[in-house]
Amino acid sequence: MAKKQYRYPAVNFIPKDPFYDTPIGKGMVWALRVGRYIVVFTEIIVIMSFASRFKLDRDLTDINSSIVQKTALIQSYGSTETQVRLIQTRSQKISDLLSQNAPLSQLNVLIGEVPTDVKLSRIGYQATEIQIGGVAQSSASFASFLQTLQHTPSFKGVIIDQLETGDKRDPGYVFAIRIELTDQPTSSTAPLPVAPSTTNTTDATLSTGK
Known part of the structure; x- marks a missing residue:
């Protein structure tokens, strides 16, 4: 003989507030649910930004070091440029003299x-x-x-x-x-x-x- 299935009654000790059945209440519930995902997503972005700062700081340090090296290299070419301009001036004078003669x-x-x-x-x-x-x-x-x-x-x-x-x-x-x-x-x-x-x-x- 089959046993009878008993259905236990559900007991809700916190009664449902009728406010959540109103449009404003439903909107607030939806905002709370979506807001949790927004907060989590924002925290992920903040963590990624904080982690990427170390790489950006390293890149900035490398760029500053490269600028210093290239500045020193350009300054070392200053005397060479002066000599080249002097040679060009003398060559022009020699060309003018040869054209006259x-x-x-x-x-x-x-x-x-x-x-x-x-x-x-x-x-x-x-x-x-x-x-x-x-x-x-x-x-x-x-x-x-x-x-x-x-x-x-x-x-x-x-x-x-x-x-x-x-x-x-x-x-x-x-x-x-x-x-x-x-x-x-x-x-x-x-x-x-x-x-x-x-x-x-x-x-x-x-x-x-x-």
């Missing part, structure tokens, strides 16, 4: 055309001509040198002021030549000093044929 580049052209067996003993420079003197070891080398000068575009004409044979101590052909230059811009610098001319034994003018 552009005709002097024709001396480099002349020196590059001198054969190995022709020795120059003097070089003089003026605005319109170059005077050179020296010794050629043979007539062939002297003729080759003259022909090279005649075909150089920077030179307009070649004038032989002196040509004579040397002695036993210095065999060869002693010469003195004036080289007429092509038209160049006027330079404000003074011409180079010209060595005194020697006694002319042969005087001839060679045309470049330009």
